[in-house]
Amino acid sequence: MSAISELSSLKITRARTPEERRMRAKEAGRDNKAGYLFLAPWLVGLLVITVGPMLASLYLSFTDYSLIQAPRWAGLDNYARMLEDPRLHQSLKVTFVYVFVSVPLQLLLALAIAVLLDRGMRGLSLYRSIFYLPSMLGGSVAIAVLWRQIFGTEGLVNQILRLFGVNASTGWISDPQYALGTIILLHVWTFGSPMVIFLAGLRQIPGMYYEAAAVDGASRWTRFTRITLPLLSPIIFFNLVLQIIGAFQSFTQAFVVSNGSGGPSDSTLFYTLYLYQRGFGQFQMGYAAAMAWLLVVIVGVLTAINFFASRYWVFYDD
Incomplete structure (x- = not known):
């Protein structure tokens, strides 16, 4: 020694x-x-x-800049103008409705499909690829144009309704009551990305928990609510934060469906679309930059709220 x-x-x-x-x-x-x-x-x-x-x-964002002339210092004028801009207030209203309706519906659909695919069906990789495809195409101009045709006056939706005897002659995208709803459906349709993440999370849950619950006589619903959801809560939280941030940045769908106007009656005037109109339509780049920073603050605050609230419902198995 x-x-x-x-x-x-x-x-x-x-x-x-x-x-x-x-x-x-x-x-x-x-x-x-x-x-x-x-x-x-x-x-x-x-x-x-x-x-x-x-x-x-x-x-x-603190200047008066028009892309043509040099920026001129304006202080807080751009931010003060936001308080008196009714179209900005309308764009915020439309965007918040879009986010808080489409994101939960999309996540619910993604989770439901992931649970079905997790049962070990044959050809799982094929189904997973098919369901993931809308996430790759949903933000494209081509799909937005197709969506406008589907919900037009002579579109596929009205043609199907007429087969069932419904006299549908209204263009869904030209009606302020339904125009935003069509874009929400388009966002819900692109559920593939969160679905794949949910499916990966489901595959990581140990099967012994379900076996023990089945021995104790727990029903499928009880197993889902008492085992699957708590153990999947970190994945749900991850998808929730990502999808909220992505939804606030949505632009292509509203731009194409409304031909860049945000109509009808500003019912599809997303915040990003109004920012684009101000910056590149009216050449008010200083005001558009201030709007961009307001969006950063809104997304940051909502993300912070999600992280604060996560301590009460997200379960980490450590």
């Missing part, structure tokens, strides 16, 4: 010599340089593509 202890103390002493410390410092320096070299493309992208434009837009 004494020889081993002397050998250990000798190794410790040798490891602490100044020469070896310098060698280790050089090796660590070379490793750090290699790490920074590999990180350089990401750092350049972060500064040039993300941080730089964000700081520029923050500066422009």
Whole structure:
């Protein structure tokens, strides 16, 4: 034992010599340089593509800028104008209705399909790909144009209703009562991405919990509410945050369906669409930049509320 202890103390002493410390410092320096070299493309992208434009837009939000003339400092004028802009208030109302209706419906549908696919049916990969396809295409211009045709006066929806004897002659997208609902349906239809995430989470739940509950006589609904939902709550929370952020940024669907106007009667005037109209339609880039930062604040506040509320319903198995 004494020889081993002397050998250990000798190794410790040798490891602490100044020469070896310098060698280790050089090796660590070379490793750090290699790490920074590999990180350089990401750092350049972060500064040039993300941080730089964000700081520029923050500066422009305090200016009067029209893309033609140089920015002129205006202080808080752009933010004060928001309080008196009725179309901005309407766009916020439309966007909040869209987010708080479409996101829960989309997540419910995604979870239901994921539960069905989790039963181990044959050809699972094929069904998973088919259901995921709308998420890849739902934000495209082509699908938005198709959606406008489907819900038009002579569209597929009205033709199907006429087969059942319903005299449908109203264009769904041209009626202020239903125009936003058609876009909400389009968002719900793109449930593939959260569905795949739900399915991956379901596959991680140990089967022994369900076996023990079945032995105790628990029904399927009890097993779903007492086992599946609590253990899947982190995945639900993850999908909820992502989908809310994505829904607030929706633009293409409303732009194409309404031909860029937000009509009829501003019923589909999304916040991002109104921002686009102000910035690139009326060349009020300073006001548009201020609107963009208001959107950042709204999304940040809602995300913070979700994280605060998650402590009461999200279960982490640790």
